Amino acid sequence: EPEVTQTPSHQVTQMGQEVILRCVPISNHLYFYWYRQILGQKVEFLVSFYNNEISEKSEIFDDQFSVERPDGSNFTLKIRSTKLEDSAMYFCASSEFVRGTQYFGPGTRLTVT
């Protein structure tokens, strides 16, 4: 069964460093998403992406964040200058249709020290 994959599973970085989190969505899906969950808190929407551009983004998704689909396969989330409060589990998801069922990846745990 097709699934969303994410790499790495765990990333440790120092404050101020740039990180790139990678996702490979399900191949026939057209809509892509990033979410995060800070430990003990709700899952929060970051951004949705369709047709090579951002569809929607939340207030969390400020100028330090960016997304890209560099090669038609990968979908990446870049955080330019990480802060301690960026430590969270980051989930990628994809869906075939807008507002359709989203299929989640296993997540990347980002730890900023």
Next chain:
Amino acid sequence: ILNVEQSPQSLHVQEGDSTNFTCSFPSSNFYALHWYRWETAKSPEALFVMTLNGDEKKKGRISATLNTKEGYSYLYIKGSQPEDSATYLCASPGSGGSYIPTFGRGTSLIVHP
């Protein structure tokens, strides 16, 4: 931003017990309600997408109902098994031009053998 609430926060039941929990959401401008099952160290797995008032969906021993007028959905598990232990999340996407989904905090279910 929608306010999606789930209760209870956690639930312990014995194997064989039937159980249910609640997701509440604003009833105005309702579009859809998604239920996810999230086992520890795995990806959230889509269970149901519910859109119509009075909808009832079933998947094995798990079923869900939807009341859009009063703004709640129930998830039922009949004859709980230890493998049902997981966090059950609900999420409601926005309406109109926005898709931004709001997640509840989840109900953590532990089924004791």
